[in-house]
Amino acid sequence: MNKRVMGFAAFGAAAALMLTACGGDGGEGGGGGGNGASFDQGSTEIVNPSDATGGTLRYAISSNMESTDPGNTYYGYVWNFSRYYARTLLTYAAAPGQAGTELVPDLAAEMPEVNDDGTEWTVKLQEGLKYEDGSEIVAEDVKYAIARSNFGDQALPNGPKYFQQLLDEDDYDGPYGGDDPLEGFDAIETPDDHTLVFHLKEPFADFLYVLAQPQTAPVPADADKGEQYQSRVVSSGPYKFEDDYTPGNGLVLVRNEEWDPDTDPIRTALPDRITVEEGVDQNEIDQRLVNGELDVDLAGTGLGPAMKGQLVGDEDARNNLDNPTTGAHFYVNINTKVEPLDNLACRQAVQYAVGREGIQRAYGGDLGGQIATQVLPPDIPGADPELDLYEAASGKPNADKAKEKLEECGHPDGFDVNIGVRSDRPAEVDAVEAIQQSLAEVGINAQVKGYPSDTYTNTQAGSPDFVAENKLGLTYYGWMADWPSGYGYMSSILDGDAIKEAGNSNISELDDPEINKLFDEVISVEDPEEQARIYAEIDRLVMENAAILPGVFQKSVIYRPDNLTNVFFNPSWHMYDYMTLGTTETE
Amino acid sequence: MTAPLDAPESAQHAEPEAIARGRRDTESRSLTQIAWRRLRQDRVALGGGAFVALLILVAVFAPLLTAWFGHPPNQFHQDLIDPATQGVLKDPDDPWSGIDPTGGMSAEHLLGLEPVNGRDLFSRIVYGARISLLVAFLSTLLCVVIGTVLGIVAGYLGGWVDTVISRAMDIFLAFPLLLFAIALAGVIPDDAFGLSDNALRIAVLVFIIGFFSWPYIGRIVRGQTLSLREREFVEAARSMGAGTGYILFREILPNLVAPILVYATLLIPTNILFEAALSFLGVGVNPPTPTWGGMLSESLAYYTVAPHFVIIPGLAIFVTVLAFNLFGDGLRDAFDPRSSD
Numbered sequence: 001m002n003k004r005v006m007g008f009a010a011f012g013a014a015a016a017l018m019l020t021a022c023g024g025d026g027g028e029g030g031g032g033g034g035n036g037a038s039f040d041q042g043s044t045e046i047v048n049p050s051d052a053t054g055g056t057l058r059y060a061i062s063s064n065m066e067s068t069d070p071g072n073t074y075y076g077y078v079w080n081f082s083r084y085y086a087r088t089l090l091t092y093a094a095a096p097g098q099a100g101t102e103l104v105p106d107l108a109a110e111m112p113e114v115n116d117d118g119t120e121w122t123v124k125l126q127e128g129l130k131y132e133d134g135s136e137i138v139a140e141d142v143k144y145a146i147a148r149s150n151f152g153d154q155a156l157p158n159g160p161k162y163f164q165q166l167l168d169e170d171d172y173d174g175p176y177g178g179d180d181p182l183e184g185f186d187a188i189e190t191p192d193d194h195t196l197v198f199h200l201k202e203p204f205a206d207f208l209y210v211l212a213q214p215q216t217a218p219v220p221a222d223a224d225k226g227e228q229y230q231s232r233v234v235s236s237g238p239y240k241f242e243d244d245y246t247p248g249n250g251l252v253l254v255r256n257e258e259w260d261p262d263t264d265p266i267r268t269a270l271p272d273r274i275t276v277e278e279g280v281d282q283n284e285i286d287q288r289l290v291n292g293e294l295d296v297d298l299a300g301t302g303l304g305p306a307m308k309g310q311l312v313g314d315e316d317a318r319n320n321l322d323n324p325t326t327g328a329h330f331y332v333n334i335n336t337k338v339e340p341l342d343n344l345a346c347r348q349a350v351q352y353a354v355g356r357e358g359i360q361r362a363y364g365g366d367l368g369g370q371i372a373t374q375v376l377p378p379d380i381p382g383a384d385p386e387l388d389l390y391e392a393a394s395g396k397p398n399a400d401k402a403k404e405k406l407e408e409c410g411h412p413d414g415f416d417v418n419i420g421v422r423s424d425r426p427a428e429v430d431a432v433e434a435i436q437q438s439l440a441e442v443g444i445n446a447q448v449k450g451y452p453s454d455t456y457t458n459t460q461a462g463s464p465d466f467v468a469e470n471k472l473g474l475t476y477y478g479w480m481a482d483w484p485s486g487y488g489y490m491s492s493i494l495d496g497d498a499i500k501e502a503g504n505s506n507i508s509e510l511d512d513p514e515i516n517k518l519f520d521e522v523i524s525v526e527d528p529e530e531q532a533r534i535y536a537e538i539d540r541l542v543m544e545n546a547a548i549l550p551g552v553f554q555k556s557v558i559y560r561p562d563n564l565t566n567v568f569f570n571p572s573w574h575m576y577d578y579m580t581l582g583t584t585e586t587e
Numbered sequence: 588m589t590a591p592l593d594a595p596e597s598a599q600h601a602e603p604e605a606i607a608r609g610r611r612d613t614e615s616r617s618l619t620q621i622a623w624r625r626l627r628q629d630r631v632a633l634g635g636g637a638f639v640a641l642l643i644l645v646a647v648f649a650p651l652l653t654a655w656f657g658h659p660p661n662q663f664h665q666d667l668i669d670p671a672t673q674g675v676l677k678d679p680d681d682p683w684s685g686i687d688p689t690g691g692m693s694a695e696h697l698l699g700l701e702p703v704n705g706r707d708l709f710s711r712i713v714y715g716a717r718i719s720l721l722v723a724f725l726s727t728l729l730c731v732v733i734g735t736v737l738g739i740v741a742g743y744l745g746g747w748v749d750t751v752i753s754r755a756m757d758i759f760l761a762f763p764l765l766l767f768a769i770a771l772a773g774v775i776p777d778d779a780f781g782l783s784d785n786a787l788r789i790a791v792l793v794f795i796i797g798f799f800s801w802p803y804i805g806r807i808v809r810g811q812t813l814s815l816r817e818r819e820f821v822e823a824a825r826s827m828g829a830g831t832g833y834i835l836f837r838e839i840l841p842n843l844v845a846p847i848l849v850y851a852t853l854l855i856p857t858n859i860l861f862e863a864a865l866s867f868l869g870v871g872v873n874p875p876t877p878t879w880g881g882m883l884s885e886s887l888a889y890y891t892v893a894p895h896f897v898i899i900p901g902l903a904i905f906v907t908v909l910a911f912n913l914f915g916d917g918l919r920d921a922f923d924p925r926s927s928d
Contacts, residue, residue: 306891309672313685358665362703365670423874423881424867426888430703433875437663447784448874452769 042322042560042576043569045096050270050565055583057271061298062282064247069230070214071149072156077300079214080573083267084253084274085235086217089123089142089196090208094266094580096568098379101484103208104265107137107218107236109194112211118203118524119168123211125194130258131220132235139190140182141218147175147185148224149215156227160482162210168199181221205523205531209483235259238269251276268566270582283307289559290317295583296564300575301326302556312367312557322558323367324569329377330359330369330428330478332419332435332549333461333507338473341417345409347546348390350417350474352402353442357395358434359551362427369552371395375490375539377553379571381528382486382535389543392550402442414443419474420461423450431551432476446474462504475507478554484572486535487522494542495519508547515541618845618922625921632917638910646716653710656697660714661875664705667691673702674892690895701882702893711877712903718878719907722792723858729797731851734804735843739835741805742812753809756802768795768870788872796861804850808843815839845922852915856908863904879904 037047066075070086091106093099105111112123129137149156150164152174167187175181189197223234231244239253253274276298286307288294311317340346356371363369373392376383391398406412421432436446451460460466461475481489492498496511515538522534542548560567563584570577626632653659667679674686690699698708741752775791782790815821824838863880865871871881879900886896
């Protein structure tokens with residue numbers, strides 16, 4: 001599973017509301033919250049809209065920040081937060097709901113242009129943009145930033161390496177070697193100070209999403225200190241570091257007067273100061289959020305179990321909660337090679353036999369996850385929530401249909417199968433135990449095999465040889481995407497060409513010619529609606545193949561303090577959009 | 588934990604001295620008889636021993652016990668659980684009744700229920716005792732066997748043999764055991780050595796724990812052997828032409844039984860904790876088989892809604908380890924004649 005927490009908006013809002021008769025209707029003024037907001041309102045609309053500036057916006061996080069360096073991070077919260085001081089070529093629109101998954105120009109003057117064969121992308125920068133020291137932001141600084149985070153042995157370790165995989169560049173070994181840091185780096189051209197031309201090895205449909213990564217935030221070469229650059233990132237956004245940052249000591253941002261709001265489509269820059277406290281215990285963060293002594297839990301993953309348990313049962317407190325999806329889909333791979341699951345009817349029998357309610361319970365019922373009936377999470381274009389080939393939406397098993405299918409596949413009394421799971425993840429173990437009981441009802445005897453999560457994705461479930469030797473017909477798994485597109489989400493787990501010897505993510509070893517062909521085709525399709533149609537088609541084919549047993553789309557429970565203004569959940573980040581937040585707290 | 592380093596040495600002194608003083612009334616008692624007399628007077632140790640015996644009975648008759656109480660260890664009781672908080676409801680008929688702080692303890696479910704799926708905790712604790720004790724006993728047996736053989740050989744032969752074995756002990760003691768365990772669990776397939784599934788997992792646990800704990804016993808046995816080999820009865824045997832094997836296992840080994848027994852008793856609780864640690868790291872037996880360590884590791888995710896789920900397996904481990912330790916301590920005192928009679 002990809003490390004970064006990203007995903008898609010709050011489709012589950014409606015389901016969550018059914019839990020209680022008094023949770024409000026998702027509209028204005030639903031309940032008894034301090035300012036008239038209602039349960040889960042922030043998932044779909046802006047709560048406490050405001051353009052009042054001033055005050056101090058207070059963040060806290062239970063660990064240290066992964067890094068403050070936009071070039072050295074793979075955590076969604078840093079991608080979201082670093083935009084305060086690091087503008088990227090493109091970014092996501094500041095809007096709730098699916099509108100928030102749309103890409104908009106940030107440093108760029110307009111959306112990039114691509115040549116006919118899809119291998120050459122041209123990006124124009126806005127002119128006159130300045131760093132905090134008043135010097136101008138030029139195209140070469142963006143190129144340098146991409147070089148330091150992607151190329152050579154000393155490339156910054158934390159972030160993904162998409163540019164390195166995609167750019168048509170063979171022999172460039174990073175900026176830290178010779179005298180001229182960009183010597184030999186030809187895959188990105190900078191014909192003038194405001195133009196970047198990217199040359200790709202082959203067409204890549206989702207390249208625009210790659211351009212929205214924080215790695216595209218400009219870094220002046222003479223300010224770069226490798227990993228130490230995080231101590232003072234040269235700001236291109238509305239805020240700059242007040243003092244040098246030392247990991248563990250927290251971060252204070254103050255206004256950057258060189259930033260011009262007219263050039264910026266997404267940042268409201270309401271607070272005067274922004275503070276981040278690091279290493280605060282999760283329970284303390286939650287308590288201080290409730291007390292109004294803190295505005296945002298920076299990690300964006302929601303309340304810890306203690307406070308969550310306390311608040312979800314409290315009718316008044318619920319109005320301060322949002323319950324969006326996290327973008328993670330937890331599902332079971334049904335291997336298409338292991339007997340007897342190489343037989344389609346046997347796979348379908350498993351689909352019918354498993355009641356999804358048992359899986360949902362492991363994540364905390366309706367608040368913890370929404371029952372999935374297809375592969376694509378609900379807010380990725382192409383996701384079709386109506387797609388439910390195995391009548392899974394009810395959450396109940398369908399034993400009669402399962403037995404019919406068992407008959408059809410020649411195992412009327414059931415069969416033996418192994419199911420792999422990460423045994424140090426309690427929720428996953430609980431889910432698998434529920435699946436085991438469901439399967440036993442129709443005579444399918446599933447033997448649970450537990451493995452350490454450290455090695456699971458690489459050596460056990462991630463190795464087709466291991467899966468074959470140990471007859472791991474079923475494997476419990478979870479998946480999140482780096483960006484909200486069907487290709488980004490599905491290609492590694494469903495494309496037959498993506499099957500690998502180790503670290504394999506297409507664990508069901510689905511190698512369907514029709515699906516593979518669609519993946520090849522969609523790369524050169526430009527029309528988003530046509531793309532979405534193809535993703536929906538792939539999803540349907542996968543479900544017809546019964547290669548994935550959808551489980552739940554995970555949801556988090558986030559506390560939204562009354563003092564926070566302009567709050568909404570952005571499905572691209574899977575957390576509140578930090579760039580628009582304001583506070584009534586003036587400290 | 589301290590080792591009963593010198594118990595039998597002084598025991599060997601005891602009898603000749605007694606003879607020299609002419610206290611013939613004690614002459615007829617063997618070391619074991621003396622020890623047993625002492626042990627009988629040590630109520631704390633006896634209590635520990637009784638608890639251990641009870642535990643073994645519970646483990647052996649686990650199916651009878653759970654059948655009597657009517658809840659198989661893997662049976663779900665989801666109707667008693669609140670899906671949102673995952674804790675046990677105060678009133679199963681009212682989904683808004685809140686979490687029962689006792690975790691659903693009642694006459695029906697003596698120790699309450701697990702969160703999420705609502706399995707009966709009493710049944711799981713009873714069944715968990717089987718795995719925990721089995722792994723602890725077998726692994727202790729393994730390290731006693733390896734440790735005794737290598738320790739006695741090293742101590743008696745000395746020279747380069749001693750050097751090699753002693754350095755091997757140092758290496759084993761310095762080995763990063765938990766990392767090794769995780770790596771091994773990743774390498775060993777699910778069918779190997781003619782075993783499969785949980786039998787194999789248990790064998791691997793026993794192997795890991797036993798194979799890396801033997802130097803503790805080995806060092807003690809070696810130390811004892813070093814002094815024993817200089818004794819008259821060994822020299823006598825040697826002068827009468829006894830072979831090395833005979834001397835090692837017929838002359839020296841019987842004199843080592845007491846410290847080995849004592850130390851093994853003290854090693855068992857360490858190994859119970861070890862099994863818990865390995866289960867905690869995800870390299871234990873497969874779910875849904877209950878083990879104390881596995882339950883403890885799962886419970887931490889739910890400690891706020893089900894504190895009893897943390898406390899009960901923790902308490903089971905704690906009390907068992909304590910009982911073994913008390914019994915082991917008593918045994919050591921009993922075998923050590925220097926302690927007051």
